[in-house]
Amino acid sequence: MFEHLKSLVAAQTARTGKRRTIHLTDDTLRDAQQCLWAxxxxxxxxxxxxxxxxxxxxxxxxxxxxxxxxxxxxxxxQDPFERIRLLRERITRTPMRxxxxxxxxxxxxxxxxxxxxxxxxxxxxxxxxxVAVFDALLCSDNLASSIGTAHRLGANVTxxxxxxxxxxxxxxxxxxxxxxxxxxxxVQAVALGDAAGILTIDRVRTLVPALKQAIxxxxxxxxxxxLTGLGPxxxxxxxxxxxxxILTAVDPLANGNSLPASQMIARNLREIGFDxxxxxxxxxxxGDYLGTVAQREQQPVGxxxxxxxxHYVTQYAGGAMSNLESQLRQAGIADKLPAVLExxxxxxxxxxxxxxxxxYPAIVAAQAVMNVLNNERYKVVPDEVKKxxxxxxxxxxxxxxxxxxxxxxxxxSRDVALTPAPLEPVVPGLRKRYPKLDDDALLLRxxxxxxxxxxxxxxxxxxxxxxxxxxxxxxxxLARIRRRVQVTGATFxxxx
Numbered sequence: 001m002f003e004h005l006k007s008l009v010a011a012q013t014a015r016t017g018k019r020r021t022i023h024l025t026d027d028t029l030r031d032a033q034q035c036l037w038a039x040x041x042x043x044x045x046x047x048x049x050x051x052x053x054x055x056x057x058x059x060x061x062x063x064x065x066x067x068x069x070x071x072x073x074x075x076x077x078q079d080p081f082e083r084i085r086l087l088r089e090r091i092t093r094t095p096m097r098x099x100x101x102x103x104x105x106x107x108x109x110x111x112x113x114x115x116x117x118x119x120x121x122x123x124x125x126x127x128x129x130x131v132a133v134f135d136a137l138l139c140s141d142n143l144a145s146s147i148g149t150a151h152r153l154g155a156n157v158t159x160x161x162x163x164x165x166x167x168x169x170x171x172x173x174x175x176x177x178x179x180x181x182x183x184x185x186x187v188q189a190v191a192l193g194d195a196a197g198i199l200t201i202d203r204v205r206t207l208v209p210a211l212k213q214a215i216x217x218x219x220x221x222x223x224x225x226x227l228t229g230l231g232p233x234x235x236x237x238x239x240x241x242x243x244x245x246i247l248t249a250v251d252p253l254a255n256g257n258s259l260p261a262s263q264m265i266a267r268n269l270r271e272i273g274f275d276x277x278x279x280x281x282x283x284x285x286x287g288d289y290l291g292t293v294a295q296r297e298q299q300p301v302g303x304x305x306x307x308x309x310x311h312y313v314t315q316y317a318g319g320a321m322s323n324l325e326s327q328l329r330q331a332g333i334a335d336k337l338p339a340v341l342e343x344x345x346x347x348x349x350x351x352x353x354x355x356x357x358x359x360y361p362a363i364v365a366a367q368a369v370m371n372v373l374n375n376e377r378y379k380v381v382p383d384e385v386k387k388x389x390x391x392x393x394x395x396x397x398x399x400x401x402x403x404x405x406x407x408x409x410x411x412x413s414r415d416v417a418l419t420p421a422p423l424e425p426v427v428p429g430l431r432k433r434y435p436k437l438d439d440d441a442l443l444l445r446x447x448x449x450x451x452x453x454x455x456x457x458x459x460x461x462x463x464x465x466x467x468x469x470x471x472x473x474x475x476x477x478l479a480r481i482r483r484r485v486q487v488t489g490a491t492f493x494x495x496x
Contacts, residue, residue, distance in 0.1 A: 001233075002268075002271065002272060005236065005237075005240050005272045006271075006272045006273055008240050009240060009272050009273035009274060010273055013273060019273065019274065019275050020274055020275070021274065021275040021276070021277065022239045022243070022244065022245070022246065022269050022274045022275070022276055023058075023059035023219075023244060023245040023246075023276075023277070024057075024058055024059065024245065024246055024247075024248050024262055024265065024266065024276065024278050025058060025059055025060045025061070025062065025097075025221060025245050025246070025247045025248070026053060026056075026058040026060070026061045026062065026094075026247075026248065026249070026250070026262065027062045027223070027247045027248065027249055027259055028053070028249045028250045028253050028262075028286075028290070029041070029046050029053075029061065029062070029063050029064075029087075030062040030063055030064060030065055030068060030099070031062065031247075031249070031258070031259060032249035032250075032253040032254065032258045032259060032302075033253060034067055034068070034071075034322070034323075035225065035256070035257040035258040035259070035321075035322055036253055036256060036257060036258050036299070036300055036301070036302055036322060037294075037299045037300070037322070038071075038322045038323050038326045039067055039068060039070075039071035039075075039323070040071065040075060040076065040297075040299065042076050042078065042459075043072070043076075043078055043082070043083040043086060043087075043459045044459055045293050045297070046083070046087060047086055047087070047090065047459075048289065049285075049286050049289045049290070050087050050090035050091050051090045051091070052282050052285055052286050052289075053091070053094075053250075053282075053286055054090065054091040054092060054093050054094050055093070055279065055282055056278050056279050056282040056283055056286065057277045057278040057279050057282075058094050058278065059094075059095075059245055060094065060095045060096075060097050060130055060245075061091060061094050061095070061096055061097065062097045062098075062099065062132070062247070063083075063084065063087055063091075063096045063097065063098065063128075064080060064083065064084060064098050064099070064123070064128075065098065065099035065100075065101070065132075066099070066100070066101055066104075066105065066106065066358070067358065068080060068083075069106070069447070070106060073444065073447075073448045073452060073453070073456065074448070074452070077455060077456055077457050078456060078457065078459060079444070079456050079458070079459075080444075081122065081126050081440045081444070082458065082459055083459070084096070084098070084123065084126040084127045084128060085126050085127055086459060087127065088126065088127025095129040095130045095156070096127055096128050096129055096130070097128065097129070097130040097131070097132055097158070098123040098128040098130075098131055098132070099131075099132040099133075099134070099160075100116070100119065100120055100123075100131060100132070100133050100134075100146050101134060101135075101136075101358050101359070102133070102134065102135035102136070102137075102139070102142040102143060102146075102394075103116050103142045103145075103146075103423075104358075104359055104393070105119065105447060106447040106448065110142075110392055110393060110394075110420075110423060111423060111426060112423040112424060112425050112426050113145035113423075114425045114426055114427045114428075115426040115427055115430075115443075115446065116145060116146055117145055117146065117149040118427055118439060118443060119443060120146050120149045120150055120153075120155075121149060121153060121439070122439050122440055122443055124150065124153045124154075124155050125439075126440070128155065129155055129156070130155060130156045130157070130158060130188075131146070131147075131150040131155050131156070131157050131158070132157075132158040132159075132160055132191065133146050133147055133150075133157060133158070133159060133160065134159070134160030134161070134162060134193065134357065135394070136162055136354060136355045136357045136358065136359065136360050137354070137355075137393060137394045137395065137396065137397060138161065138162075138173075138177055138355070138397065139394040139395060140177070140180055140181075140184065140185075141394075142394055143159070143185070144185070147159075147185045147187065151186065156188040156189070157185070157186075157187045157188055157189075158187065158188065158189040158190070158191050158219075158221065159177075159178070159181035159185070159187045159189070159190050159191070160190075160191045160193045160223075161174055161177055161178060161190065161191065161192055161193060161211075162193045162195065162355035162356075162357045163192060163193060163194040163195075163196075163198065163199055163207075163355070164315070164353065164354075164355040164356075165198060165312060165315060165353075166353035166397075166398060167353070167398065168397065168398065169397075171206050171207050171210040172210070174192070174207060174210065174211060175210045175211060175213070175214040176214070178190045178211050178214045178215050179214040179215065181215075182214075182215050182216070182218055187218070188218060188219065189218055189219035189220070189221055189245075190211060190215050190218060190219075190220055190221070191220075191221035191222070191223055191247070192207070192208070192211060192220070192221070192222055192223065192238075192243075193223045193357065194222075194223060194224040194225065194234070195223075195225060195356065195357045196225065196227060196311055196315045196356055197224050197225035197226055197227040197228045197230065197231050197234075197311060198227075198228065198311055198312050198315055199224060199230075199234050200230075201230070201233065201234065201237055204234055204237045204238050204241060205237065205241055208220070208222065208237075208238050208241040208242045208243055209241050209242050211242070212241075212242035212243070219244045219245055220242060220243050220244050220245070221243065221244065221245045221246070221247060222234075222235060222238035222239070222243040222245070222246050222247065223246075223247040223259070224238075224247075224259070224260070225257065225258065225259055226254070226255045226256060226257070226258060226259065226260060226302070226304070226305055227256075227257055227305055227308065227311045227321070228305065228307060228308055228309070228311050228312070229304065229305045229306055229307040229308065230307070231255075231259065231260045232260040232261070232264060232265060232268070235248070235260045235265055236265070236268055236269065236272070239269055239274060240272070246260070246265055246269075247259055248260050248261060248262040248265050249261065249262060249302075250262050250263070250283055250286045250287050250290060251263050251264065251287050251302070252287060252290060252291045252294065252301035252302055253290050253294075253301065253302055254302045255302035255303060255304045255305065256300075256302040256303050256304070256305055257302075257305075257321050257322050258302045261302075262278065262283050263280060263283050263284065263287065266278050266280060266283070267280075310341070310345075315345075315348065315355075315356040324337075324340070324361075324365055325337060328340065328369075333373075336369075336372055336373075339372045340365065340368050340369055340372050343368035343369075343371050343372050344364055344365055344368045346368075347364050347367050347368045347371065348360075348364050349401075350400065350401040350404040351363075351364060351367075351385075351388065351389070351400055351401075351404070352396050352397070352398035352399055352400045352401075353398050354388075354396075354397075359384075359393075360388075362384075363382070363384045363385055363388055366382040366384065366385065367381070367382060367385045370382065377407075378404060378407040378408060378411060379411060380411070381407075381408050381411045381412040381413070383412070383413050383415075383416055385408060385412070386408055386409070386412030386413065386416045387416055387420070389405055389408050389409070389412075390409075390416065390417070390418050390419065390420065391419075391420060392420045426446070430442050430445075430446055441453065
């Protein structure tokens with residue numbers, strides 16, 4: 001394989017007269033710890049190594065998204081805005097990136113543009129310099145306001161396009177969406193996101209060139225995961241066929257459910273003829289530190305996965321998988337995981353094959369768990385499933401199975417209207433309710449409630465951490481699961 005790739009790269013170099021530089025975008029502090037540690041990395045774990053990571057040569061560092069906001073507040077008792085500020089004090093060279101999932105916030109509910117815009121604004125005010133936006137339905141209108149706010153405040157924007165195996169999701173669709181991001185919204189980069197690691201080598205060889213042609217000189221990023229065991233190979237193929245930057249994680253927080261390893265990808269890209277500017281020695285230092293933290297905190301490290309074709313059916317993302325496994329264990333039904341995963345594949349297709357990135361792994365899994373635990377499928381319907389079917393999240397790219405839709409509408413809560421009401425502005429009411437609070441505190445109280453925010457503990461300012469158990473403030477997971485379902489940080493009400 002390598003000899004063939006070397007010949008392709010050599011031909012590119014001969015044709016252009018110069019070697020291409022492939023950049024690495026780091027996702028260790030955001031997605032890698034989400035995939036392997038169920039997002040339980042504390043701020044004090046990050047601070048001692050932040051300066052080294054800043055010096056390592058990454059083109060960008062993804063540091064936070066809404067899942068990290070949820071975990072910081074609900075599980076770790078920490079202020080996520082404080083995390084951004086403390087990291088920014090140490091990360092001064094490399095742009096820090098935050099991610100915004102369309103018009104959805106905590107609980108995965110669609111919200112009015114004004115609150116989403118404020119969320120983007122406060123991330124930038126605290127130190128974020130790049131904003132990644134994505135909508136799992138590929139509904140561009142859901143992104144317009146966030147993109148406009150980020151640009152108005154001087155941040156660069158990366159448009160994420162989630163990969164999907166479903167009818168109609170061909171190269172032409174993705175190229176059209178990428179071109180729209182550049183021409184309509186003026187984004188600085190487009191990222192092809194393969195959260196479940198389900199891309200194939202053949203598809204990379206057609207899809208990546210189509211995207212690069214559509215966006216011209218804008219940066220094309222490639223993001224895959226290692227659940228099928230093919231992640232590193234996919235990343236290298238993507239670079240050969242036009243990707244400008246690869247999202248990676250520093251080993252030992254790579255592989256398994258996580259992303260390809262920064263160290264290995266850098267070495268292999270150089271081997272086939274690319275320039276890669278990261279400092280391998282610093283990456284190894286960071287890796288040694290992370291391995292020590294994992295051991296002391298009794299957290300797993302990434303292990304290369306065997307080839308697993310079932311992922312092409314469930315299309316379940318790495319971060320969502322670790323959370324699902326954790327929550328089933330908490331609920332005492334870990335033995336149900338194989339049945340739940342099989343049911344996830346069925347439910348996903350019946351619901352119109354949504355792209356399995358936030359919030360849809362949570363929504364699909366919630367219904368799958370209900371179906372496994374009850375004798376009759378769709379007898380118990382979480383509210384979010386009915387809202388999805390009724391269009392609360394946006395126009396569905398593919399139709400829901402008619403029989404399944406009938407059962408959902410019949411068994412779902414009568415409190416969920418068949419037609420969503422217009423979203424009313426939120427910020428004016430919050431400012432009236434909290435006239436003396438700054439916008440950071442206002443947002444957190446809106447998202448998590450007064451009691452939870454009153455209990456947040458400050459992070460120490462030093463760069464040394466003492467290992468301590470997080471406060472025992474864990475959400476009950478899937479306790480009393482026949483009545484309530486919590487998957488990937490969102491609580492879903494279910495009515496019989």
